[in-house]
Amino acid sequence: MAKTKKTETEQPLRKGGLFAYAPAPESPAAAGEIATSYGHFVGGEFVDSSGSEALKTVNPATGQVLAEFAQGTEEDVDRAVKAARAAFADWSALPGSERAKYLFRIARIVQERSRELAVLESIDNGKPIRETRDVDLPLVAAHFFYYAGWADKLDFAGFGPNPRPLGVAAQVIPWNFPLLMLAWKVAPALATGNTVVLKPAETTPLTALRFAEICRQAGLPTGVLNIVTGDGRTGAALTAHPDVNKVAFTGSTPVGRAIARQLAGSRKKLSLELGGKAANIVFDDAPLDQAVEGIVDGIFFNQGHVCCAGSRLLVQESVQDELLDALKRRMGTLRVGDPLDKNTDIGAINSAAQLARITELAEAGEREGAERWAPECELPGAGYWFRPTLFTGVSQAHRIAREEVFGPVLSVLTFRTPAEAVEKANNTPYGLSAGIWTEKGSRILWMANRLRAGVVWANTFNKFDPTSPFGGYKESGYGREGGRHGLEPYLNVEALDV
Amino acid sequence: MSETAARIAIFKTYKLYVGGKFPRSESGRVYEVTDTKGQWLANAPLGTRKDARDAVLAARAAVKGWAGTTAYNRGQVLYRVAEMLEGRREQFAAEVAAAEGVGAKKAAALVDAAIDRWVWYAGWTDKVAQVAGGANPVAGPFFNLSVPEPTGVVGVLAPRAGHGFSLLGLVSVVAPAIATGNTVVVAAAEQAPLPALALGEVLATSDVPGGVVNLLSGRTADLAPTLASHQDVNALDLAGAIDPEGPGAAAALEAAAADTLKRVVRPAADPSAVDWTAAPGTGRLLSFLETKTVWHPMGT
16 A cells, blocks of 8 residues: 555656646545455355355555455355345335335445445545545435335336236346446345345455345344345356346446346346446537536446446547647646545556456557557556556557447547437447536537437436436346336336236 | 129238338248148248348348337328228138137137237337436436437247237337337237238338338248348347247257357247236337437537
8 A cells, every 4th residue: 555655756746747736545444344254144144155165355546455255155155045034024014114224324334334335445446536426325314214204105206006026026136336247236126025135256355245234233134134245156156046136237238148148947036237338429519528528437437347337439620639638738747556546546456357457458449559548657666556547549450449448448439420420329239328518508418318328317327316217228128227216126016907 | 694603702912021122032942931820822922041131231221210210100100000000990800710729700800909019019119218218316516317228139029829929929029129119020920920020011001211110931940040140130039939849949049149249039938828918017128229328418
């Protein structure tokens, strides 16, 4: 850590040292005590795995091991599903107004402990404390508040009379927003009366395990929420378990596909939130400074580890030079380094594997003829880092324009007419999000209408809210999270016989 | 000269309905369709995988226009289908009676119910957006709106069983999909395709743009896997997938659909127990919709 900080102080923010920042690190001790090893959380208590295999989670900013945790076996998964099954009858029979109180309690405790959780999240994930503190944690609490309020109002949600919970929900979440993805999954599942077995990602299990403690503090009945840690093998065992009624997955499209195939014929309800390759479209009449902020926020927020990241910049040819100059200038001010420093804009890449993937795709971009640019900035010696990078001269056939990089890498393409922008934006099997920058209201609406994407941000980007449905078109998955729509994946809505 | 010979009836050659036209199958082949007692009724075209692909092309080409038309206009068109069907009640009653082995009176009631179902869905076209979408009260200075949009091309396996399956069941799966702006490729009930093929004649005279509804007869085991695996089909309604196993079985089709992450409506647990005269809910109507959420800052 000390080394990281030193590097940062030596790095002038602007040439000439204008606005040099002093280090402003958050104390790692605020994360609370991290145990040396963790078991699963099943039936209201932490239990050892039936197997002996343990995985390690590291601090991606230093490469140091934070803790060991259990690699969940099929037996572990079975035990957790049994606990969830046993808890289902009482939990689903509880009046909605009483179920809600547990969720309200959880929301409050998350708020009370948000500093601890934010620091722990930054340490385990590598994302800047500014983001965990100002984005992740407030949204986590807000999600529980929002869905708590639905628990006793399901009859009025518009899904027909007497909406019923499905049963045991198997939930597998990714590492990019560990606690927020947990909240997106757990809050609506519990509000609707389901019980849960959740598997956090194998590089970021710590906040989920800490969340288990919060459930205990909230007095949540035992077995209502169970957490089994492990890698993809554990996830596969969970989604394939015969006694789960619902599977919810957020992650890559290939894994989503495999789960959909696995569940074929099972009659289990499935919701998928998968990859994306969003176009962020800038017209010549856009407010350029605002657009630049939006582009930066779109692709460098959370190191670009965002499924809805604006990873393809589509800029109208007439303002390309002006915009790219402004964008490069802005990228030069981004501070890469210690995630716990409150001034850090871009933290650590989450894992060595992800860094290798980003590196490989960026190299493919160069090989295929796109021009690579990144601001000069020193990277810390230890840990996993990648400079904010942009590629110009990108064609639609390039891998960096087609594949999800899931890192701080922006591909720049150009267009001349709105119709061409729509054509290029939609030229992907993904359909999660899109951005539009123009001062012309009618053009925003015209574009928004034609973009095949589940979320369209106009003159803004990467905004989230518990009341606002989120989810994809096409191969970005199906089902929505957030809002009234987010209840449907967890309800046995009216029969489809007719 | 005063004696008149008994008139010889004119048989109808049934054809596929694809892209607003009535082609024969590219296979040049037909198969025999019988009533429930085994009496020959007609030769139906044996639609092939190639016919299914052609139909998907037609359906895809029709998406932009149909999804782009106003909801009011789509309602007018669906209501027009009901009007056209009303004028041909006797013909359809005879076809339904033969297809399902029910008496004339029951068949007539099923046709009436099918007409009324078109009217029900005609009324939904300009209401579903308010029921399924709306303003989201986000915690910030943003205008935030969710709107439902059609998924695109829907592959439909028409019901092959249940009370009223041959026409009423068909209408019950086609109308909700197109009411919201999708286009469909329908594999008609293999053993009883005549009401479906005749429905094409109604659609062709009902202001339904060519390609919005495409109707294929033939082996479901050929047509269904083609639709399930087709890259340009966005969703599947498996109402008529009742083979217990093989490529036409629901599980196999669902697995094939997973490759392109198609939205799938599964068949009823017991398709033969379905009563298509039961009042429809909004389940199918909402199944082939995507929710698009648009954000915009508010300020001066």
